[in-house]
Amino acid sequence: MVLPLTLACWDYDRVKALEDGRVRPEGIALTFLNYRVEETFFRQLRFQEFDVSELSLSSYVLTLNQDNPPFIALPIFPSRFFRHQSMYINTNAGIKKPADLKGKRIGIPEYQMTAAVWQRGIMAEEFGVPITEVHFVTGAIEPSVNERKSKVPHSLPPGVKVESIKPGQNLSQMLEDGEIDAIFSASKPSSVDRCSHCTYLFEDFKTAEADYYKRTKIFPIMHVIAIKRAIYDANPWIARTLQKAFAKSLDMAKEALEERSALRYMLPFLEDHMRETKRIMGEEGWRDGFHENKHVIEKFLQYSYDQGLAAGLYKAEDLFAPNTLEQFVL
Structure with missing residues (x-):
């Protein structure tokens, strides 16, 4: 039996393989809905229209203030940005x-x-x-x-x-x-x-x-991937399956950046930019996963609490599906 799920997310390079079907999560018929982030956030936070979606990290943390939080996140971070x-x-x-x-x-x-x-x-x-x-x-x-x-x-x-x-x-x-x-x-x-x-x-x-x-060692996280909590509670296996699929898509995006036989992107000095990024951030500067990003999440949660947003000082573990906290190898 295959579970149909909708995923609302912008078409970043790191999710392209999920959008075009090169990566298909096992046991899931995924419908990728390519919306700009503001539309996704509004429709999901106000009306919970999608099974899975990209969400603002701050808005997601605020949902945890509710008695019955409507979403549960995966340690997948489609948007990061030095600010x-x-x-x-x-x-x-x-x-x-x-x-x-x-x-x-x-x-x-x-x-x-x-x-x-x-x-x-x-x-x-x-x-x-x-x-x-x-x-x-x-x-x-x-x-x-x-x-x-x-x-x-x-x-x-x-x-x-x-x-x-x-x-x-x-x-x-x-x-x-x-x-x-x-x-x-x-x-x-x-x-x-x-x-x-x-x-x-x-x-x-x-x-x-x-x-x-x-x-x-902080590369600020802007967005997370979150599942409607009722869907996760009924199908907890989908968290790990989606995590693996996003990881494969991310790896494919990294491979595309390394391609040098022809310019895939309109950036003539991409080689130099890649070398400099690796010199500063290492080979895995952009990486998902809980343990790899726990210190980033903890810093954000401290800021959110200090600024009067989070109702309490949450632990990083409080944000994510329990079965996604352990590391795995593809």
């Missing part, structure tokens, strides 16, 4: 270093979004800028983008100042006009490309991110 490069400033605000953000107004699309949790945590831990010493302003980055509404209820800790932008405003223009001093986001504000006084907080963000990884 130093996603912090932007108006240089007219007198910001020359991260510590200068104290007392400033910082735009963020949504308080609970994963990128912002990492960014606030790094600012507090590494640069002495606690969340109580800045003023957050939430809203759409661009005029063409709808304001993000929190899909999972959460509270704010005492002393944290958060206000919403007014109708018709957007954070990118507010940064250019000096109405806010900085933006922490996932996407780059258009004002950074058109305005000389809007730029990166870390001008040489590549060096900052490489140094961060060398010191911490």
Whole structure:
């Protein structure tokens, strides 16, 4: 008997083999639904439309605050991103270093979004800028983008100042006009490309991110793969089976990056980029699995708790299906 399951996920290179059928999880008839992440998150968190889906790590952790959490995650991380490069400033605000953000107004699309949790945590831990010493302003980055509404209820800790932008405003223009001093986001504000006084907080963000990884061995996790808990409870075997299938797909994506007989990607200096990435992060810089990423998850959970999001300081083990915690060999 084959179990039909829907999987909503963006078509990253590391899941392409699942999307096109080169990898088929045993005993599962998988229907891959290629949606951009915001659509997937909204539909799954509000309406639980999919059997399995990509989810924001922060939003998933917030679901654990509920009496009956609707999802259970797998230690599969389709989206990871160093976030130093996603912090932007108006240089007219007198910001020359991260510590200068104290007392400033910082735009963020949504308080609970994963990128912002990492960014606030790094600012507090590494640069002495606690969340109580800045003023957050939430809203759409661009005029063409709808304001993000929190899909999972959460509270704010005492002393944290958060206000919403007014109708018709957007954070990118507010940064250019000096109405806010900085933006922490996932996407780059258009004002950074058109305005000389809007730029990166870390001008040489590549060096900052490489140094961060060398010191911490943290490659920030943005998204997880999660199963509807009722489906997992009825079919616990699917967690391990999906984990194996995602691992095969990831390996196939890595093999494609190593191909040199012809350029598969429109990156003429890919060879040099691959060599540099391996020098900084080792052969397995991008890897799934619980034990390999436990320290990353623990750091995020500490930040989430410190920022008033997680109801308690969860253990990394609390997030994942129990039968996916042990290592396995394909």
